[in-house]
Amino acid sequence: MFHFFVILGTTLVVVEALMLFFWILYCLRHNVSIVDIGWGLGFIAAALVGFILGEGYIWRKLLMLTIVSIWALRLVGYL
Numbered sequence: 001m002f003h004f005f006v007i008l009g010t011t012l013v014v015v016e017a018l019m020l021f022f023w024i025l026y027c028l029r030h031n032v033s034i035v036d037i038g039w040g041l042g043f044i045a046a047a048l049v050g051f052i053l054g055e056g057y058i059w060r061k062l063l064m065l066t067i068v069s070i071w072a073l074r075l076v077g078y079l
Contacts, residue, residue, distance in 0.1 A: 003055070011049045015042045033079070040076035044069050 022038030047068035051061045 007050060007053045010053060011046045014045050014049050018042055018045050036079040037076050040072040040079065043072040043075070047072075 018041060019035075019038050022035050025034045026032060047065045051065045054061055
């Protein structure tokens with residue numbers, strides 16, 4: 001159970017750092033649409049943390065990372 005909270009906490013820190021980066025870009029450029037890109041990339045970052053720190057079969061983790069990344073990149077392209 002402890003491992004779950006390590007992954008959850010790491011994901012929180014990574015996604016928050018990413019969103020903080022995009023917020024700083026917004027403040028510098030005064031363009032709100034920049035933050036929308038961060039949403040899609042946040043999903044990829046969360047899936048990547050799960051891939052790196054998660055347990056289980058490597059092919060299953062790779063499949064999940066690939067599926068989430070394709071969906072998130074489609075979201076980034078749409079927004």
